[in-house]
Amino acid sequence: MAGYDLKTIESQVDFASKLLSLAFKIGVLLGGACLLFYCYRLDYFPVGLSVGDCQRRLKSDPF
Numbered sequence: 415m416a417g418y419d420l421k422t423i424e425s426q427v428d429f430a431s432k433l434l435s436l437a438f439k440i441g442v443l444l445g446g447a448c449l450l451f452y453c454y455r456l457d458y459f460p461v462g463l464s465v466g467d468c469q470r471r472l473k474s475d476p477f
Contacts, residue, residue: 453459
């Protein structure tokens with residue numbers, strides 16, 4: 415790769431890693447906010463809800 419040194423590539427990979435980490439955290443936060451808003455609209459807050467329960471539900475019937 416002409417014109418690129420190891421430090422430049424390393425800094426770009428580090429930046430991409432941090433950006434993806436931030437995007438994941440924002441996605442989890444928005445997903446949690448959507449779940450809370452949805453439960454608030456239904457006036458029902460489930461007890462003992464876990465991430466695994468949500469994933470199992472989505473796999474069995476996505477929509």
